[in-house]
Structures are given as C-alpha cells and as structure tokens.
Amino acid sequence: MAKNMPEIEEYKYGFHDKDVSIFRTEKGLTPNIVKEISKMKEEPQWMLDYRLKALEHFYKRPMPQWGGDLSGLDFDEIVYYVKPTEKQGRSWEEVPAEIKQTFDKLGIPEAEQKYLAGVSAQYESEVVYHSLKEDLQELGIVFKDTDTALKENEELFKEYFGTIVPYSDNKFAALNSAVWSGGSFIYVPKGVKATTPLQAYFRINSENMGQFERTLIVVDEEASVHYVEGCTAPVYTTNSLHSAVVEIIVKKDGYCRYTTIQNWANNVYNLVTKRAVCDANATMEWIDGNIGSKLTMKYPSILLKGEGARGNTLSIALAGKGQLQDAGAKMHHLAPNTSSTIVSKSISKQGGKVSYRGLVHFGRKAEGARSNIECDTLIMDNESTSDTIPYNEILNDNISLEHEAKVSKVSEEQLFYLMSRGLTEVEATEMIVMGFIEPFTKELPMEYAVEMNRLISFEMEGSIG
Amino acid sequence: MSVETKLPFNQEYIQAFSKDRNEPGWMAMLRSKALEMADSLDMPKPDKTKITNWNFTDFQHSNKEAVKITSIDELPEELRAYFDDDASMENLYIQRNQTAAYNSLSQELQDKGVIFTDIFTAMNEHSDLVEKYYMNDAVAVDQNRLTALHGALMNGGIFVYVPRNVQIKEPLQAVFWQEDTDSALLNHVLVVAEEGSSVTYVENYISHNDTEETVANLVTEVFAHDNAQVAYGAVDNFAAGTTTYVNRRGVAKHDARIDWALGQMNDGNTVSENITYLMGRNATSDAKAVSVGRGKQTQNFTSSIRQFGKATDGYILQRGVMKGSASTIFNAIGKIEHGATKANSEQESRVLMLSEKSRGDANPILLIDEDDVTAGHAASVGRVDPLQMYYLMSRGLEREEAERLVIHGFLAPVVAQLPIESVRKQLTQVIERKVY
Numbered sequence: 001m002a003k004n005m006p007e008i009e010e011y012k013y014g015f016h017d018k019d020v021s022i023f024r025t026e027k028g029l030t031p032n033i034v035k036e037i038s039k040m041k042e043e044p045q046w047m048l049d050y051r052l053k054a055l056e057h058f059y060k061r062p063m064p065q066w067g068g069d070l071s072g073l074d075f076d077e078i079v080y081y082v083k084p085t086e087k088q089g090r091s092w093e094e095v096p097a098e099i100k101q102t103f104d105k106l107g108i109p110e111a112e113q114k115y116l117a118g119v120s121a122q123y124e125s126e127v128v129y130h131s132l133k134e135d136l137q138e139l140g141i142v143f144k145d146t147d148t149a150l151k152e153n154e155e156l157f158k159e160y161f162g163t164i165v166p167y168s169d170n171k172f173a174a175l176n177s178a179v180w181s182g183g184s185f186i187y188v189p190k191g192v193k194a195t196t197p198l199q200a201y202f203r204i205n206s207e208n209m210g211q212f213e214r215t216l217i218v219v220d221e222e223a224s225v226h227y228v229e230g231c232t233a234p235v236y237t238t239n240s241l242h243s244a245v246v247e248i249i250v251k252k253d254g255y256c257r258y259t260t261i262q263n264w265a266n267n268v269y270n271l272v273t274k275r276a277v278c279d280a281n282a283t284m285e286w287i288d289g290n291i292g293s294k295l296t297m298k299y300p301s302i303l304l305k306g307e308g309a310r311g312n313t314l315s316i317a318l319a320g321k322g323q324l325q326d327a328g329a330k331m332h333h334l335a336p337n338t339s340s341t342i343v344s345k346s347i348s349k350q351g352g353k354v355s356y357r358g359l360v361h362f363g364r365k366a367e368g369a370r371s372n373i374e375c376d377t378l379i380m381d382n383e384s385t386s387d388t389i390p391y392n393e394i395l396n397d398n399i400s401l402e403h404e405a406k407v408s409k410v411s412e413e414q415l416f417y418l419m420s421r422g423l424t425e426v427e428a429t430e431m432i433v434m435g436f437i438e439p440f441t442k443e444l445p446m447e448y449a450v451e452m453n454r455l456i457s458f459e460m461e462g463s464i465g
Numbered sequence: 466m467s468v469e470t471k472l473p474f475n476q477e478y479i480q481a482f483s484k485d486r487n488e489p490g491w492m493a494m495l496r497s498k499a500l501e502m503a504d505s506l507d508m509p510k511p512d513k514t515k516i517t518n519w520n521f522t523d524f525q526h527s528n529k530e531a532v533k534i535t536s537i538d539e540l541p542e543e544l545r546a547y548f549d550d551d552a553s554m555e556n557l558y559i560q561r562n563q564t565a566a567y568n569s570l571s572q573e574l575q576d577k578g579v580i581f582t583d584i585f586t587a588m589n590e591h592s593d594l595v596e597k598y599y600m601n602d603a604v605a606v607d608q609n610r611l612t613a614l615h616g617a618l619m620n621g622g623i624f625v626y627v628p629r630n631v632q633i634k635e636p637l638q639a640v641f642w643q644e645d646t647d648s649a650l651l652n653h654v655l656v657v658a659e660e661g662s663s664v665t666y667v668e669n670y671i672s673h674n675d676t677e678e679t680v681a682n683l684v685t686e687v688f689a690h691d692n693a694q695v696a697y698g699a700v701d702n703f704a705a706g707t708t709t710y711v712n713r714r715g716v717a718k719h720d721a722r723i724d725w726a727l728g729q730m731n732d733g734n735t736v737s738e739n740i741t742y743l744m745g746r747n748a749t750s751d752a753k754a755v756s757v758g759r760g761k762q763t764q765n766f767t768s769s770i771r772q773f774g775k776a777t778d779g780y781i782l783q784r785g786v787m788k789g790s791a792s793t794i795f796n797a798i799g800k801i802e803h804g805a806t807k808a809n810s811e812q813e814s815r816v817l818m819l820s821e822k823s824r825g826d827a828n829p830i831l832l833i834d835e836d837d838v839t840a841g842h843a844a845s846v847g848r849v850d851p852l853q854m855y856y857l858m859s860r861g862l863e864r865e866e867a868e869r870l871v872i873h874g875f876l877a878p879v880v881a882q883l884p885i886e887s888v889r890k891q892l893t894q895v896i897e898r899k900v901y
Contacts, residue, residue: 362846364821379836385803388831391513392844397787397818400847407833407840 028076031055034178037081041147041181044154054167054177061171067326067357068295073269078241080179080212136194141225142187143198146214149185156187160218164247164275164303172271176212176245183213183244188223188254197226197259197445215246217256219282224255228445240268242293248276250284252306257285261448263292266323270296280306280335287443288315289452290325291459299357301330304338304369311340316440318459319352319384328358328390333366333399342373345437349380349460355387362399369396375405378436430460473523476500479617482527486585489592495599499606499616506610509710511736513794513826514765519708519734521611524649524680526618531561531644546894547640547669548887556581558639562648563621574633580626581637584653587624595624598657603686603714603742611710615651615682622653627662627693636665636698636884643672646706647679654685658693658721665884667698669891674706675732685713689721691745698726698883700892705732705760712738719745719774726882727754728892730899735764743770743777743808753782755879757899758791758823768812769798776807782878783814786900787823794826797842803834812842817849817875819900872900 034055038048063070136143142153150157167177184200219225242264250256256276264270270293276284286300302311313329331340346354356375377386388405410432418428433456434441441449479500483493508516534540537548540559548554556574558581559567565583574581580591588595600606606616623639643650650670658664670681681703689695695715703709709731715723723741741750752768770779781797799810810833816825829842849871857867873880876896883889 377833379833379838382803382836384836385834386831387833388842389828390830390844391826391828392846393513393824393826394816394818394846395824397821397823397848399818401827401845403827403829403842403844405829405831405842407831407838409836409838 027079029055029078029080029179033080037179037181040081043150046158047150050162050167051178054174057167058171058174058178061174063171064297067297067355068324070269070295073241081181136198139192139194140189141192141194142185144185146183146185146216147181149216153185153187156218157185157216160216160247160249162247164249164277165245165273169273172243173245173273176214176243176273180212180214180245183215184217184227184229185215186217186225186227188219188225190220191222192220193224194226197228199228211240211242211244213244215244217246217248217258219248219250219254219256221251222253223251226257226259228259228448240265242268242270242272244272244274246272246274248284250276250278250282252279252282254279254282256283257287258300259287259444259448261289261291261444261452262296262298265292266294266320268293270298272296272298274298274300275303276301276311277303278306278309278311281308282306283310283312285312286315286329287440288313288327289440290315290317290327293325294322295324295326297326299328299330299359301332302340303332303334304340305334307335307337309335309338311338313340313342313344314440314443315343316345316437317347317354317356318456319346319348319354320459321350321352323352324355325352326355326357328356330359331361331371333360333362333369333371335365336367336369338366338369340371342371342375343439344375345440346375346377346386347380347433347436348377348384348386351383353385353387355389356405357387358390359393360390360401360403361393362396362401364395366396367398370400371402373401373403376436377405377407378433379407379409430457433460474500474526474618482618482620488585488588489596491592491596492588492599495606496617496619499613502607503610503613503617506607506613509609509611509736509738511738511765511767511794512796512828514736514763516734516736516765520678521680521682521708521710522614525647526649526651527620528562528645528648531564531566533564534559534561534567544640544642544671546887546891547671556635556637558583558623558637560621560623560639560641560652562643562645563650571635577631578628579631579633580624582624584619584622584624584655587655591624591626594626594657595655598655598686598688599653600684600686603688603716604684604712608712611682612684612712615653615684618651618682619653619684620649620651622655625654625656625664625666627658627664629659630661631659632663633665636667638885638888639666639668641668641670643670643674643703643707646672646674646677649680649682651682652684654683656685656687656695656697658689658695660690661692662690663694665696665698667883667885667888669699669888670701670703672702672704672707674704677706679707681707681709681711683709683711683713685711687713687715687723689715689717689723689748691719691721693718694722696724696726696884698885698888700728700883700888700895701731701735702895703731703733703735705762707731707733709733709735709737711735714739715741715750717741717743717745717748717750720747721745722749724750724882725752725754726879728879728883728895729754729756729764729766730892730895731764732760732762732899734762735766737764737766738769739767740769740771741779743772743774743779746775747777748774749778751780751782753879753882755784755876756793757786757788757876757896758793758825759788759899760791761789762791764791764793765796766793767796767798769796769800770810771800771802772805772808772810773802774808775805777805778808779810781812781814783812783827784876784878785816785825786819786872786875787816787825788819788900790820790822792824794828796828796830798830798832799840799842800832801835801838801840805835806837808835808838810838810840814842814844815875816846817872818846819849869897869901872896
C-alpha cells in the first residue's frame with residue numbers, strides 16, 4: 001500500500017504570548033539561583049537545604065546512557081524559574097488578560113464543567129488560577145499548588161515530601177528537587193471519597209524555560225481520588241525541558257487514579273519521574289497518554305508493598321516525525337497477593353519511534369502475586385520504528401506472570417472491510433486507530449476523551465495517502 | 466594497559482602453540498592479532514547479569530595429548546550413555562580434552578566430499594575453506610574480550626562441510642569430553658552447508674570438575690547458503706566448576722534454514738549467546754533452548770534472531786526450570802531491520818519456578834524497524850500449573866510423579882527436536898538428575 005507522508009500540520013497549541021513575567025532567573029544553574037528561588041518563595045530553611053543537597057547530587061550524577069538521545073539538552077541554556085505574576089489569581093477575572101487569552105485558546109473555562117471539581121492551572125511556574133469546589137473543601141480535601149501547601153500545610157508536607165522519589169533517585173529527580181516550583185498537592189482524609197476528578201493544567205510559555213513541577217498526593221485509609229493533569233505547550237525553535245516529579249501515597253484500602261495527557265510541543269524534553277506506593281489492599285492506577293514532546297522518558301511506577309495491593313497502568317504513546325516516546329511502566333510486587341496489569345498501546349508514524357520499556361518485579365515476599373502485561377504497537381508507515389523491551393524479574397516461585405506483545409501495521413483486511421462499507425481510506429484508518437486506543441480513551445473523563453479523540457484524529461490527518 | 470586485564474599468555478606462547486599444530490600462516494596471524502586486542506576489548510555485557518567477578522581469563526590452557534579411542538568399550542560407563550546401544554561408531558567425533566580421540570565418517574559421505582574432522586586437521590588440509598569462514602562473518606574476533614581470547618587460544622573443535630546439493634540423512638555427532646578436571650576448553654565448531662545441502666549436527670559437552678575451577682569459551686559458527694538446511698542440536702553439560710561463555714551464531718542466506726535445539730544443562734555459571742542472522746529472503750530460523758538452573762549457579766541466556774531478508778521467519782522458544790537458589794535470565798530478542806518487509810518474528814519465553822529462593826527472569830524483546838511485518842511475543846512465569854497437576858493426580862499419579870511429567874512435558878520442545886535417540890535419552894536423564 002503506497003503511503004505518502006504529508007507534513008504534520010502546524011502544532012495546534014503552538015501560539016505563544018508576549019512575555020509578561022515579572023521575575024525570571026538568569027540562564028544556567030548555580031547554588032545562587034537555587035537560593036534565590038527558595039528566597040522568592042519564602043521557604044523554610046529545611047527546604048532550601050534539601051534543594052541544595054539535591055543540586056549537589058544533580059551535578060555529580062552522570063547523564064543516563066540509555067533511552068533517548070539527551071545530547072541536545074544544554075543545562076546552561078535553561079531558565080530555571082519564572083514567576084509570571086506577583087499574586088495568585090483568586091478568581092478567573094483577576095487573571096491578567098494576556099495569560100487568560102492563552103488559556104482561552106486552550107479551552108480551560110469550558111473545561112471547568114460539572115465533571116471537574118477544581119482547576120489548578122499552572123502558567124509557567126506559578127499557579128495563577130486555582131479553585132476548588134466548596135463541597136470538596138467541606139470534606140477536608142486539600143487541593144493546592146505545592147508552594148502554597150508548603151506554607152500552609154508544612155507538617156503534612158514534610159512528612160511525605162521526597163519519601164517516594166528521593167532526590168538521589170536519578171539525575172532528573174535531583175534536578176527537580178533542586179529547582180521545583182508549582183505542581184499540585186492533594187490530601188484526601190481517611191474515608192473521604194472525591195466523586196469528581198480534580199484537575200490541573202500545565203503550560204510552558206517562555207522559550208528555553210524548564211518546568212519542574214512537583215506533585216504530591218496522599219490518599220489516606222479508605223479514601224479515594226481521581227486526579228487529572230493535562231499538558232500543552234507552544235512551539236519554539238530551541239529546546240525546553242520538562243522534568244516533573246510525582247509522588248503518591250495510597251494508604252490501606254485507598255484508591256488513586258492519576259490521568260495524564262501529555263501533549264508538549266515537539267521541542268520539549270519530557271523527563272518525568274512518577275512513583276506511587278500502595279499499602280494493603282490499596283489501588284493505584286496510572287492512565288498515561290503521551291502524544292507530544294521531542295523525547296519523552298517516563299515510566300510510571302507502583303510499589304505494591306501492602307498485602308493485596310493492586311496496580312494498573314494503562315498507557316498510549318504516539319510518536320510522529322522527529323519524536324521518540326520512550327515510555328512504559330514499572331510494577332514492584334513486594335507483598336503477598338498483590339496484583340497488577342499493564343496495558344500499553346503504541347503508535348509510530350512519519351518516522352517516529354515509540355518504545356515500550358517496562359519492568360515487572362516479583363520480590364521474595366510476593367507469594368501469590370500476579371501480573372498481566374499486554375503491549376501492542378501499530379506502525380503506520382515504512383519510516384517508523386518501535387521497540388518493546390519488557391523486563392520481568394521473578395524472585396518468587398508462587399507467582400504468575402503473563403506477558404504478551406504484538407507489533408503490526410494497519411491490517412489490509414480491516415481496511416478493505418471498512419472501505420467496502422463505504423468509508424474512505426482515511427476514515428477507515430482513523431477508525432482502526434481509534435479502535436486500537438479505545439481501551440485508553442474509554443478510561444478518560446468525558447471531556448478528555450473528546451479532546452483525546454480530537455487530538456488523535458488531528459495527528460492522524462494526512463498519515464495515509 | 467591496566468594490570469587487571471593482563472592475560473597469563475603471551476605472544477611467544479601462542480606462536481609456539483600454533484607451530485606445534487602446524488597451523489597455516491593466516492591462523493597464526495589471527496591468533497597473534499586476537500591476543501593483541503584482548504587486553505583492550507570490553508567483556509561481554511549480558512543484559513541483567515553481572516559477570517565482573519566471574520573468572521574467564523585465568524586457566525590452564527593446554528595439556529598433554531590424550532589417548533586415542535578405538536572402541537566404545539574404552540569409554541567410561543557415564544559416557545557410553547551418549548551412544549545408542551547399536552551405535553556403529555560411524556559419523557562420530559570424540560574429543561578427549563583437546564585431542565581428537567576418535568573420528569569416523571562413512572565412506573559414502575566421504576565420497577560425496579563431506580568433511581567432518583577436527584579443526585586442526587581441517588586447517589591443514591582445507592586451509593582456504595576454513596579461512597573463508599573462520600571468525601569472519603558470524604563471530605568476530607573483536608566482538609568482545611572473550612571472543613578475542615577465543616581467537617588467540619582456540620584449542621579444540623570441529624569442522625563440518627557439506628558440499629552443494631549433498632543431503633545428509635543420518636546425524637553427525639560430536640562429543641567433547643573434558644576428561645581432566647583442570648584444563649580449559651576453547652572449542653570452535655564451524656559448520657558450512659553449501660547451496661541446496663542439508664545436515665543435522667548434534668554435540669555434547671561433558672566435564673566432571675565439580676570443585677576444580679576452569680573455563681569453557683566456546684564459539685560456534687554456522688553458515689547455511691541458499692536453500693541449505695542446518696539442524697543444530699546440543700546438550701551442554703559442564704560440571705559446577707566450569708565457568709562457561711558460549712557464543713553460537715548462524716548466518717542464513719536465501720531460502721536457507723537454521724534450526725537450533727539447545728539443551729543448556731551446565732551446573733556452573735554460564736553466559737550463552739545464540740544469534741542467527743537471516744540475511745537472505747525467505748530465510749528461516751527456529752531457535753529453541755531449554756535450561757534447568759539449580760544450586761547456586763547464575764546463568765544468562767540470550768537468543769536473538771536478526772532479520773535482514775524479506776519474508777524471513779524467526780521463532781525463538783526458551784523454557785527454563787528454576788531450582789535451589791539458582792538465578793537465570795532469559796533474553797529473547799527479535800530484531801527486524803528496515804527493508805525486511807513481510808518478515809515475521811515470534812518469541813516465547815516460559816519459566817517454571819520450583820523454589821522460593823531461585824530467580825527466573827523472562828525478557829522478550831522486540832526491536833522493529835519496518836512496518837510491513839508481523840511480530841509478537843509472549844512470556845510467562847509461574848508454578849507448575851495446578852490444573853495439570855489436578856488432572857494427572859486424578860488419574861492416579863502421585864504428586865511427585867505428576868510434577869515430573871509436567872516438567873518433562875515443559876522441556877519437551879527441545880528434547881523432542883534432538884535427532885539421536887541416545888542424546889534425547891541422555892538429555893532426559895540430565896533433566897531428571899537436575900530436577901530431582
């Protein structure tokens with residue numbers, strides 16, 4: 001089948017506004033910049049000490065030699081902190097017009113519908129707009145940007161911060177720990193179930209600006225929460241870096257779902273450490289979509305350390321021209337009768353490369369644990385490639401692991417069938433792709449599912465000639 | 466050059482060794498260059514297994530010539546099990562330590578131009594032919610420090626050559642018997658099947674050094690030209706004292722086929738690489754390997770099929786049974802290169818865990834650079850299937866007997882593939898011994 005490869009359309013969210021920042025650090029990273037960030041934020045001494053220790057570790061740690069090519073990343077060319085406005089907007093009206101315009105283009109006001117409990121929109125490094133529905137507040141749920149939480153909930157914050165992803169975890173966790181700014185902090189008290197999803201939008205606007213948000217979610221016993229994070233960023237010619245750290249604690253019988261759709265512009269290095277810990281009978285779910293970025297290296301991980309804990313990761317990755325999506329999942333079965341599933345759907349097109357890189361580990365204590373892993377890849381054309389690299393480490397005899405993977409192109413039989421029913425080749429292909437990722441989209445909140453379908457359809461446009 | 470990489474062998478030693486065996490000039494040169502390289506090359510890096518503390522370089526390299534064998538009765542009981550009772554001792558090669566102790570090839574095959582002889586004789590009598598294939602296109606001297614070391618110090622092996630359109634029906638068998646417990650084996654097996662030919666080759670490695678430490682550094686190179694078929698069977702059975710590096714590679718041209726059936730039953734630490742290059746269109750490889758890990762041994766098995774040719778087919782099957790506190794990593798890698806349209810790649814890795822202290826990793830990896838292909842893999846790790854056990858026990862079998870049957874069934878894909886009855890039996894016995 002002949003396939004032409006038309007140029008991908010201009011990035012949809014690739015507008016950028018006039019820089020309205022009132023403060024930005026110089027390019028490059030020195031202890032003074034870290035001190036300045038901490039001072040601007042009026043942080044307690046312990047946080048500054050933590051940042052400086054992390055910075056030292058960052059300097060020492062070598063660049064990872066696996067995954068994607070990081071040679072284009074110049075740490076001296078990045079601005080580590082930009083504060084867009086002096087004050088955090090309390091209501092939509094207070095948000096400055098130019099920033100508001102950017103959000104308007106992204107459709108944030110519409111997004112704040114009945115499905116969405118709160119919006120914590122991050123514009124560059126500071127949260128400029130934040131609201132939480134009153135009923136959630138009454139339940140005692142804390143949903144704040146991370147900086148505010150450090151000020152207002154310091155004890156709770158200090159108890160958990162850095163305990164799941166220590167700065168020594170990897171080079172980019174160290175970088176994030178040194179210069180983190182913004183992100184979400186969520187605490188759901190014992191027995192409280194948040195019935196509607198909490199949501200935050202992140203966005204990079206300035207050229208050469210790193211974004212280092214830090215998210216910390218604590219779900220207490222028998223509590224439950226669904227957090228939704230979406231990312232969009234404008235196109236620039238030089239490279240930006242997004243290096244977030246997400247730490248999640250799900251206590252006994254708790255439930256947490258974390259949904260991300262990452263759609264950074266394709267000049268962004270997206271190097272993210274996401275990890276959750278589950279106590280007994282707790283459930284953690286990562287719903288992870290990777291559409292954008294130049295290079296993504298992200299392997300959401302779950303430590304199942306309490307008996308009967310469950311972990312699910314459901315992810316899709318789409319790599320187009322010039323993109324490498326090196327994504328996957330990690331499951332550590334550390335306790336008896338823990339269970340996990342991983343479903344990964346990958347698509348590569350127009351010369352893109354998509355890799356599934358995963359690890360499922362069964363420890364000595366994982367008696368009766370089980371895991372199912374399924375990785376499917378669709379390669380759209382002759383220039384695109386895919387790797388599937390799942391590691392399965394088994395140190396226990398009483399476990400069960402099943403792993404399956406398939407790599408294929410869009411089947412000619414399916415195309416023929418659909419086209420014989422009157423669909424054009426483009427429509428038929430789109431339908432097959434939509435069907436392929438349907439296990440993912442059907443898990444999204446409705447609005448995101450709509451946006452996701454729009455994005456995929458938009459990305460697929462012109463993929464078939 | 467750092468001290469830790471310093472080898473206990475120098476150029477003079479190697480040249481003298483080569484001269485003793487009347488090797489052609491190209492071989493003496495290859496040895497010399499390989500030794501030069503060995504110091505600066507890196508050790509192989511098997512995925513997920515650390516071998517930095519394994520001894521691969523300190524060993525006793527040569528020993529005195531062993532006594533030749535004229536009849537099967539001269540072999541110890543243990544070894545006789547490797548031959549069928551009515552064995553004609555034909556088409557058989559027995560290597561005792563590093564000496565070609567017995568070698569026979571039927572008159573019929575000799576007349577057809579088949580070569581089946583020890584590697585040193587082959588280098589003397591068919592120098593050009595051996596030179597063409599020896600450590601060129603399959604296993605390169607400079608691949609890593611161990612292949613370089615092999616190149617420099619090769620001390621045994623066999624050459625199998627099947628001329629154009631010659632089909633050999635009966636299997637050729639080689640037994641590499643490490644009678645002495647202290648000497649290292651750097652064995653080289655070279656199999657060349659010319660266009661339209663076919664051959665089945667089966668080898669056994671045996672040693673007895675349960676406590677004495679030594680090294681096996683083995684290289685196999687198989688070439689299947691257009692339309693040729695090579696079926697390669699092996700039972701590796703080195704004792705606990707041997708640290709093994711075994712590198713078996715095949716190159717298949719148009720419409721050629723290379724099948725592997727490897728029973729990897731060593732008791733010592735082992736790194737095994739089995740790589741097949743499907744260069745020609747329609748080339749096929751079916752690579753099967755089974756292993757039983759027991760005691761404290763650590764093993765790493767990598768099976769890889771790299772597909773360059775269009776419409777090539779690559780199948781990998783790996784099965785392992787884990788006992789004691791043994792640790793084994795199974796890597797199955799299917800790689801489809803750009804341009805290999807209509808290629809198909811499948812891998813299956815299954816591990817049966819019999820002990821809570823053991824470790825068994827199954828890593829099926831797909832690397833796909835082409836869209837018009839089909840590829841898939843499956844892996845599973847777990848206990849003996851309770852349903853199968855229930856069924857067998859409901860038919861009146863004791864638990865132990867039922868489990869034994871399930872395990873034999875689990876390892877059957879390789880056992881059944883071996884063409885020589887005695888070797889099949891022998892592998893079954895080894896499995897029995899290792900599992901119980």
